[in-house]
Amino acid sequence: MSIKNRILDFMKEQAYKPLTAEELLKAMDISRDQRSMLLDLLRNLEEQGAIIKNRRGCYGVPERMGMISGRLQGHAKGFAFLIPDNPNQEDVYIHANDLKGAMHNDKVLVRKFNKADGRSSSGEVVRVLERSNKKIVGKYEDNKNFGFVVPDDNRISYDVFIPQSQTKGAKEGQKVVVEITKWPEKRRNPEGEVVEILGYQGEPGVDIEAIIKKLELPEYFPEDVRNEVEAIPDSIPQEEIEGRRDLRDLKMVTIDGEDAKDFDDAVSIERLSDGKIRLGVHIADVTHYVRRGSALNKEAFNRATSIYLVDRVIPMLPEKLSNNMCSLRSDGDRLAMTVLMSFEEKTGKLLKHEIIESVIRVNHRLTYTKVNKMLIDEDNDLIEEYNDMIDELRLMGEFSQVLRKNRFENGSIDFDFPEAKIILDDEGKPVDIIKVNRGIAEKMIEDFMIRTNEVVAEDMFHREIPFIYRVHEQPSKEKLESLNSFVHNLGYHIKGLKGEEIHPKALQNILDKVKGEPEERVVSTVLLRSMQQAHYSPYNIGHFGLASRYYSHFTSPIRRYPDLMIHRIIKEVINKGVLSEERISQLMDELPNIADHCSVQERRAMDAEYESLDLKKVEYMEDKVGEQYEGIISSVMSFGFFVELDNTVEGLVHVSAMRDDYYHYYEDKHAFIGERTGNSYQLGDKVKVELVKVNLEDKQIDFDLVIDE
Template sequence: MSTKSKIVDFMKEQAYKPLTAEELLKEFDIPKRDRDKFLDLLEEIENDGLIIKNRKERYGVPERMDLVVGRLQGHAKGFGFLIPDNPEQEDVYISIEDIDGAMHNDRVVVRLIGEKKGKSTAGEVIKILERANHQIVGEYEDSGDFGFVVPDDGKIFHDVFVPKSQSKGAQEGDKVVVEINQWPAKRRNPEGEITEILGHKTDSGVDIETIIKKLDLPADFPSDVREEVAAIPEKISEKEINRRTDLRDVKMVTIDGEDAKDFDDAVSIEKLNEEEARLGVHIADVTHYVKEGSPLDQEALERGTSIYLVDRVIPMLPEKLSNNLCSLRSDQDRLAMSVLMKFDLNSGEVLEHEITESVINVNQRLTYNQVKKMLVDDDEELIDQFSHLIAELRLMADLSKKVRKLRQDKGSVDFEFPEAEVVLDEEGNAIDIEKVDRTIAEKLIEDFMIRTNEVVAEEMYYREVPFIYRVHEEPAKDEIEELNSFLHNLGYHVKGLEGEVHPKSLQKVLNKVEGEPEERVVNTVLLRTMQKAHYHPQNIGHFGLASRCYSHFTSPIRRYPDLMIHRIIKEVINKGVLPKERREELEDNLFSIADHSSLQERKAMDAERESKDLKKVEYMKDKLGQEFEGVISGVMSFGFFVELDNTIEGLVHVSTLVDDYYHYHEDKQAIIGERTAKIYRLGDEVKVEVSKVNVDAQQIDFELIE
């Protein structure tokens, strides 16, 4: 156990009462020569939010002082919710009066004030541990002697005041980057200096550039990272090959999308007998090239994830690694981490497994579409072309169905929502929106990756190794109660409200509504009830997958948590046990890595969604007056959203419903006419006309066609 952990555990003891720094020095019998080091460590632990120093200069752990530490999730109206570091604690509501200058994504300490606000306990911010928004991207508004930057991120409530001398000549309507030099306080906006003008909001290309700048990532890799990557040899040494399990003779394939360039995973299968098969999941060994603590590693950690915008990719790793040395290209020797699993072909159970460092050589790159055509459409030309692989592909398909059924029987909650791909021309304009369906090929790879992630997490959990888990809390009880009230109106019910809700109860509801008119509405409301998955060193399981242990192991080229746990796994399988010093190092660092990775993941998801939504709005700007059929996808007091078959969404404002006075009924997720009792409910099919498209506001307005 590290010194940091010993201090925290000491303060968690029931008999502990808050002590001063001097008293702690005596309690731990710290010699004079180490006094400053110990005090620095106390400050470091305090900055991490693991301990708190009160007004009387005494230290204690937050939970013993009615305090909660976590990240603030802001809201456009100025209030927020604290998302606690401890995944087992409930979110805390923070009113605009109690937010005390904190901003969206800041790490803060909150005092519980014992009140309830709706579903959540209320609290007040008493300390800001870490600022998340040193730079803000937004639109400049000129007010003569000064200006304001209105943040593009709606969760950042404050406009940023900019003195004229700090405006860098920005004009009304420019998209800018503003550096914060004075943080907000009660009744005072933050103040900043414009550091970059991206262009006027109507200029071509400024929209996507704005999204990129919001991620606060450099477009290019720093010079020290480029130099490090340039020095990496392209040829694998014989010494490295000889110390690994040689799987180059094992027949294996990659199965990805048409445009994929970074191939994280390859799969192989061998039928052992009529009852058993060995599935191999082979994942790129990125850690061989990315050394812990190096400039390349630090840059990967800072980025946290690759970001897939509608017209480009911002990679976590430089192209030499992501698209070449680490990418599992066919007919090339590559280093991998292989998980070899023996399956019972009747039940889909894993009978035994092995995790090993390997060298592989992928036989064939296949696309999802090719696999689907062979396995579903019986495309004779493709079957003939890949006759040397078709038996293995069919065996994989059969096994994946067994694996998926086993997961579903456990209660894994599987949502079926269509995704869309935006087709761009050479100038970056949206020319089509194509709905993408998940076929047997995508499901096959998903099934095998999920099971591999479970196997790896279980292995490390039972070895009691410090680790990063992918965790997903069960829905809050009041959220489930609200869901049940809504489902009751449709004739359905979630069982198990007396105690803990099991995911199987939710999956049973999804199974019952499959194929029914209300299927989409139930899927939508149930999804909104769920918490968001994230990374954490504490294993609390994954509710949505009904998994006791889950991790992200299968995409180290594009996700830092995967890369980090590869390091840990390699150390464990090579040494059998982690040295004491290494355990302490991991215990001290894994929370901050997990927390930062979760934050970067949320930013990336927001950016990816925003870039796609932006192009969807652009696509609709010449569709004024055109009629479409759609489904009501969201109901609010001011109207309802309608999603078209191509996944584009627009608003029917309540003011356009002129045949009656309409009122919002939250419990029914509906707007109901006062006189006619006409109902517009979540999931209803409607016909609409495009009445307005505002590209700047990224908003599409529809009007109903009766």
């Protein structure tokens, strides 16, 4: 065991009392010639927030000193929540006055207050461990002798003060990038300097560019990364092929969207004897090209994920790898990490599996549309074109339904909301919004990938290998009670909601009961909003939403760093059999930081993707003021309610626009009810609205109710 882990384990012991560095040396029998090394290690652990040094110079772990480490999730109203590093700890509410200059996404230490109401935790920031917002994108507001930048991200509640000498000539209303030079303190805003002027709101490309800058990700790969990629041979060395399982004669296909360019996964299926089948999931072997310690690996870690904006992709890996050498194209041999799983065909029971390094050759690049036409519409032309694979595709479709049935019987929660796809013209202007529904092909690939992720995670868990899991906590007790109260008003009840624990099947049962009913959408929406956000963790606590005891992200290493990292770990395990104590200790040190960083980058990427979609939706509606639509109330707030149109565009009906009565807001019912008429507007209700205002700068759409006489 490393000295670092020895120290942490020692401090977590029940009998431990905070000690000075000298006292730790003595208590742990560390020789005096290692004193400087110990002091460096203590300093490093303190910077990470793993330990705390109190005013008396004594060290201890945060949890034993009434503190919690984690990341702040800011709110537009100024307060924040601490999302603890330890997924078993509950979120902590932080009042704006208790942030002590900490900002959204900062890594902090928080001291919890005693619970006043016995329900929710609150606390105050004690120390900022890591600053997240070194650069901020926002709108410049000019004053005579100075300026301010109002952040685009409303979760950053501070405006940034800009001295006159640091404005770089920015003008009122321009979008700028500002670099923080002084962090906020109590009663003092952060200070910064303008480092880039993006242009005025509404100018071509400015808004998307602002979203990209907000991520703080480079648009281009550094020279050392480009040089490393150029040096990678275009062909696979023969000795590499000889050291792998040769699966080039195994029939397999990739199935993706029409516009996909990076193909992470291929699938194969074989019917064996005695009612068994063998499913093969073959994943691009990115780690062969992205080596530990390389500039390419460092850049992939920094980015952590590919980002899919509405008009472009910011890839995790350079195009030569992501779209060519790693991508499982059907034009030659490719290196893969393969999971071969044998199942009982009728029951879907897993009989055995193996994880291997392989060399493969994809037979066909298929699309979801083509597979759906073959399996649903029985398209004869396509069936003839792919007659060498049609039997396998039909078997895949049948077996995926077995896996799906098992998953839902285990309690996996199914939210089947359609996605929006925005069609842009050559100048990037939105010309249409279409809803994309999932067919057999999409669900089939989802079923195969989920099962593979489960199998891999369980394998590594039982080997007791340090690993990165994809985890998802159950909803908080307060949210479950609120959800139960809401569905109770509609005549439903969540079974098993008595103690602290609840099985996800109890929530899926509610979705099953409302399926096809008028209240289906409203119940699904409220249930979804009660959920926690999935994230990465070195601690396996299972995945609540999927009802999985073991879950990982293994299937997309071209676009997700956690997948790449666990491929690296798996390859070490299957090639060496066991990992050395030194390597295990190294992984235990590395993985918490990798998991935390990837979770943060994933949230930023999702924010950017949603923001770019919202931006183009608002832009699409800009010339439609005065038009009337039918929609569904998708969210109810104290100031009004949001209406979602059939094309997924959302707009606000402000309470002041409800002119036929004086309406009261009922939070528990998710509704407004008229004082005189008794008319109600509740989450899920169908309403008719007129578009009255589109604000591109605030990405806001306003509707008025249309009340038929």
